[in-house]
Every structure is written in structure tokens, then in C-alpha cells.
Amino acid sequence: MSSVQLPPSTLWLALGGLAVVTIQWLRRPTVLAKLPGPPAGDWLFGHIKDIRGDSGLEFQKQVFSTYGPTVSLKGTLGSEIVFTLDPAAIHTVQTKEKDKFHRPKGPAVLIRSIFGGGLLALSPDEHRVQRKLLNPVFNMKYLREPILSQMPIFMDIATEATKAIKKELASSKGGKKVDVFPWATAAALDLVGKAGLGFAFNSFSGERNEYSTAIKGVTQSFGNIGPFLMLLPYVHRIGTPAFRQWVLSIIPSTTIQKLRHAVKLQNEQAEEVLRARQALLSAGNDLSSVAGRGRDIMTLLMKANESEGSDSYIDRESMIGHMNVFIFAGHETTSTAVSRILEVLAQHPDVQVRLREELRQYFEANPNDTHHDALLELPYLDGIVREALRLYPPVAIIGRTCQEDTVLPLDYPVDTPAGKITSLPVKKGARILMSSVYFNRNKAIWGEQAEEFMPERWIGHKVDEVTQAGSRIPGVYSSMMTFGSGSYACIGFKFAVMEIS
Structure with a gap:
């Protein structure tokens, strides 16, 4: 049987027709079109570039101040996006009906391509299983003592950073930023290398560390590739993994090639750390002399892996x-x-001045304390950390x-052409973006001084006394959106807070 040969013009016409139909479907009118929003x-x-660009925070502020707390934005090819800081909507999406709202596929594909896996890259079912396995290790009852035992290491690293900054200041003539x-x-x-992996990056040694140099560039690369995230799930389906890697290798993009280089270095470093630590554990060797002293999270996880049995086993690829x-x-x-x-x-x-005095009094009263667990509970230091994380969450959206x-x-309630609405119907496939930054600066929750840096707001008050009564407030950390909420909340947020303090 002979195959039918279509002329190129017919193929291009078909592709053009498909593109038109796709765009019309994406731009079909829905109830979201009735929401206020910028052109x-x-x-x-x-609006993707506006949100993810250098002026993204200013764009968010302008949108919410002009159009209200729940607005309609445009995504790729005119698709509709709900952009909100409404507490009830966010609580529903992240906690109450979390199974109805999944992470977007674009970022997950990117993270899986770069890091090879991890909680941020998993499907909902995979995430549920892996999260259950990891939760015990990240429980502070389990983690607090190992981390506190490494406080002398933390203090040494902080001292190294202080010396480096002082040296740079001393080398300047006159005032210098x-x-x-x-x-x-x-x-x-x-x-994170010593406490998390039991690996010393030695960033202050003066020696060039190729891995640390590569990982520092990943953040910038994420920002540059941001507008194309919507296209990644479709590109990821093309051909075999080997074919996709070949395509990536010939793309003349500095961003893409930096990411590929980072992937290679990360996997090599992770394999090296995992292999060396497994050899030490298998031989029953003393780990007190290695970075992290055997109390790092990865070693604890590997030990838990061996003791829990096959039902709770995390395979090597997932571990990396x-x-x-x-x-x-x-x-980051x-x-x-x-x-x-x-x-x-x-x-x-x-x-x-106030923080320095609090710290001075602490160290005078505890000159020989090596764990410094009380240091983490100093009220003004704690207030500064909470307030900084409230105003400047690491993930803006x-x-x-x-x-x-x-x-x-x-x-x-939102004003629409049909009148005020107190609920919003959303269809399958609808995209929801939630602003962590402006939820954390919402005056209806945090009061008139919501955008001001005020550590004292946390001192002597419970969290529900800091926020305004009556709001259903999501967030695993101090009623903020800084570390998310629900089953997708940051699993290591308590470790991060201890590290920052």
C-alpha cells in the first residue's frame, strides 16, 4: 500500500489551523474574564514577564492596589490566570481542597531536568509517598539535637563570613558599599553542605569550587527561563530522554548550557557524597571527624533508610x-x-543597637555554651528573623x-460587571497564582503598618495576636505564606529558620 504524500502547503495550513484553534480555546470567555485586571x-x-521580571514586585503591588485582591491576568497565548491574595481562596487551594489543585507541570519538569528529582519535581502521588518517608527526618524532635550539636560549626562559618566582609571594608578607601x-x-x-549533606564546600578557603560556582548561577538561570515554563511540559514529551539531551546540547543559549553544566556537576558531586558516606556507614566507621560529624540530614536519612525496612526505602535516584x-x-x-x-x-x-545588646547579654551569661539552643529563642532576634521572612519571602508567587x-x-468580595461576588467558580485547567509577598503585607491581616519592618510586633504575642482576628490564615510558619501551607509546604522550613538565626 502506498503512503499518501501531502504537499508542504497543506501541512503548514493544518498546523496554522491547529494553532488558531488552540489560541481560541485558551482565550475562550469564562467567568474569570469578568474579574478586574490590567490589559x-x-x-x-x-503578564508572565511582568510578574517574573526585575520589576515583578512593583507590578504585583500596582495590580492589587489598582484592581483589588483577586484579579484576572493573562498567561501564555492569552490564557486566563487568577491572581489572588485572598486568605479564603488560598486556604482552599493549599489546604482545604489541596487534591483539586496541583503544582504546575512546567516548573516540575524544569526541576526534574536540573536536579534529577526531589519533592519539588514529583507528581502528586509520588510526592505523597516521598513526603511520608522524609517527614520523620525533618521532624524537629528528631532533628533539633543533631542540628544543635553542629552549632559550633555554624558559629565558625558565621565568623568566616564576618571576617570576609570586614576585610572587604578595610580594603576600601573611604566609604564603600x-x-x-x-x-x-x-x-x-x-x-547546608555540612549540616545537610555532611560535605564541606569550603567556600571561604580561597580555592575555586566548580560546583559551588555552578549552583550559584542556577537561580539567575531560573529567572531567565521563567517565561518559557508553560511550554516545557510539551517539549518534555518530544522523543527519548537521550534525544532531548542532544537537542539541549546544541541549543546556542548560555542559560541552557549553564544549567546543563550545573546538572552534570550536581549529579557527580551527589554520587561522590553518597558513595563515600555509604562506605563509611557500611564499615561502621566513626563519622565524628567528617564534615557534619555524622549528624547531618543526609546521614540521618540514610540510617533511617536502613532501619525502616523495604516499605519505607528511598531509592538511590530519589536520594540524589x-x-x-x-x-x-x-x-538559596x-x-x-x-x-x-x-x-x-x-x-x-x-x-x-537593640539586637547587639540582646546578643551581648546572652554571650556574657552563656560563655561556655556550645550548643546555643537558648540563642535561637532570644525574643528580639526571633522577631527580626520572622519579620524579615514576612516582608521578603524567598518565593514571591x-x-x-x-x-x-x-x-x-x-x-x-470582588466587584464585577454583574455585581459583587463572594465566591469564584473555576474550571478544570484554570491556573491560580497566589502572592506570598503581598499576602504577607496585607493590611487587612497585618494592620496598617503591614509594610513596615517591625520586629517588636512579634515580642510577647502569640501569632493569632499579631494578625487581625477573623481571617482564615494559611501558612505553616507564623501564619505567613513564606514557606507555603498544606501538603506542599516547605519540608525543611524549621531547619532554614534555625540556620538563618
Whole structure:
């Protein structure tokens, strides 16, 4: 039987027709079109570049102040997006009806491609299983003592960072602005390396560390590739993994090639750490002389893996994925938070003075304390950390995709052409974006001084006394959206807070 040969013009016409139908389907009118919102200037990416660009926070602020707490934005090819800071809607999406809202596939595909796995890259069913296996190790009853035992290591790393900043200041003639972010990143990488993996990156040794250099560039690469996230799930289906890797290798993009290089280095480093630690554990060797002293999270996880039995086993590929994600997320969260804290301390000399006095009194009263567990409970230090994480969450926006038709309740009614609405019907496939930053700065929740840095708001008050009564507030950490909520909340947030403090 002979095959039918179609002329190229017919194929292009068919593809063009398919593209038109796809765009019309994406732009079909729904109830979301009745929501207020800004006009989209970019026909291809809609408001995605506005949200993810350098002026993304200013764009968010302008949108919410102009159009209200729940608005309609445009996504790729004119698709509709719900953008909200409404507590009731967020509580429904992240906690109450969490099974109806899954993480978008684009970021998950990107994370799986870069890190090889980890909780951020898993399907809902995979995530549920792996989260159950990891939860015991990240429980603070299990983790607190190992982490506190490493406080001398933390203090040494903090001292190294302080020396580096002082050296840079001393080398300047007259006044000089110092970018603390590189130093905070170096310190955070050393902290998460030793406490998380039992591996010494030695960021302050002066020696070039190819792995740490590569991982520092991943964040910027994420930002550059952001507008294309919607296309990744479709690209990921093309051909075999080997074919996709070949295609990636010939793309003339600095961003893509940096990511590929980081992937290679991460996997090699993770394999090396895993192999060496497994050999030590199998031989029953003393781990007190290695980085982390055998009390790091990865060693604890490997020991738990052996003791729990096959039903709770985490395979090698998943372990490497968890290691890669833990390094990236752990050091990125900490370095951003510490940099912000140093920035606000520079802007508020009175806060500096009060914090310094609290720390001076503590160290005078506890000169021989090596665990410093009481240090983490100092009220003003704790208030500064909470307030910095409230105003400057590491993730500005959290996204979800609706899996079935449902209705989102609204604490704040929305004006539409048909009148005020107190709930919002959403269809399967609808995209929901939730603003962590402006939820955390919402005056209806945090009061008129919501956008001001006020550590004292946390001192002597319970969390429900800090926020305004009557709001259904999601968030696993102090009623904030900083670390998310529900089953997808950051599993290591308590570790991160201890690390920052």
C-alpha cells in the first residue's frame, strides 16, 4: 500500500489551523474574564514577564492596589490566570481542597531536568509517598539535637563570613558599599553542605569550587527561563530522554548550557557524597571527624533508610534528587533571608543597637555554651528573623493548576460587571497564582503598618495576636505564606529558620 504524500502547503495550513484553534480555546470567555485586571500588552506571554521580571514586585503591588485582591491576568497565548491574595481562596487551594489543585507541570519538569528529582519535581502521588518517608527526618524532635550539636560549626562559618566582609571594608578607601549577598551565599552553602549533606564546600578557603560556582548561577538561570515554563511540559514529551539531551546540547543559549553544566556537576558531586558516606556507614566507621560529624540530614536519612525496612526505602535516584534540591533550596532561602536582614539592619540603626545588646547579654551569661539552643529563642532576634521572612519571602508567587471544576470562596468580595461576588467558580485547567509577598503585607491581616519592618510586633504575642482576628490564615510558619501551607509546604522550613538565626 502506498503512503499518501501531502504537499508542504497543506501541512503548514493544518498546523496554522491547529494553532488558531488552540489560541481560541485558551482565550475562550469564562467567568474569570469578568474579574478586574490590567490589559495584557504581550500577546505571547501575557503578564508572565511582568510578574517574573526585575520589576515583578512593583507590578504585583500596582495590580492589587489598582484592581483589588483577586484579579484576572493573562498567561501564555492569552490564557486566563487568577491572581489572588485572598486568605479564603488560598486556604482552599493549599489546604482545604489541596487534591483539586496541583503544582504546575512546567516548573516540575524544569526541576526534574536540573536536579534529577526531589519533592519539588514529583507528581502528586509520588510526592505523597516521598513526603511520608522524609517527614520523620525533618521532624524537629528528631532533628533539633543533631542540628544543635553542629552549632559550633555554624558559629565558625558565621565568623568566616564576618571576617570576609570586614576585610572587604578595610580594603576600601573611604566609604564603600559592600554587596553582602555573595558572602551570605557562601556562608549558606557551607552551612547546608555540612549540616545537610555532611560535605564541606569550603567556600571561604580561597580555592575555586566548580560546583559551588555552578549552583550559584542556577537561580539567575531560573529567572531567565521563567517565561518559557508553560511550554516545557510539551517539549518534555518530544522523543527519548537521550534525544532531548542532544537537542539541549546544541541549543546556542548560555542559560541552557549553564544549567546543563550545573546538572552534570550536581549529579557527580551527589554520587561522590553518597558513595563515600555509604562506605563509611557500611564499615561502621566513626563519622565524628567528617564534615557534619555524622549528624547531618543526609546521614540521618540514610540510617533511617536502613532501619525502616523495604516499605519505607528511598531509592538511590530519589536520594540524589533530594540532595540536589536540598542544596539549592536550602542555601538559596538562607542567603536571601540573611542578605535582607543585613540590609534592614543597615537601614534601622536602632534595631541594630537593640539586637547587639540582646546578643551581648546572652554571650556574657552563656560563655561556655556550645550548643546555643537558648540563642535561637532570644525574643528580639526571633522577631527580626520572622519579620524579615514576612516582608521578603524567598518565593514571591506560588502557582497551582485546577484539576476539576470547583468554587473558591472569597473573604474579600470582588466587584464585577454583574455585581459583587463572594465566591469564584473555576474550571478544570484554570491556573491560580497566589502572592506570598503581598499576602504577607496585607493590611487587612497585618494592620496598617503591614509594610513596615517591625520586629517588636512579634515580642510577647502569640501569632493569632499579631494578625487581625477573623481571617482564615494559611501558612505553616507564623501564619505567613513564606514557606507555603498544606501538603506542599516547605519540608525543611524549621531547619532554614534555625540556620538563618
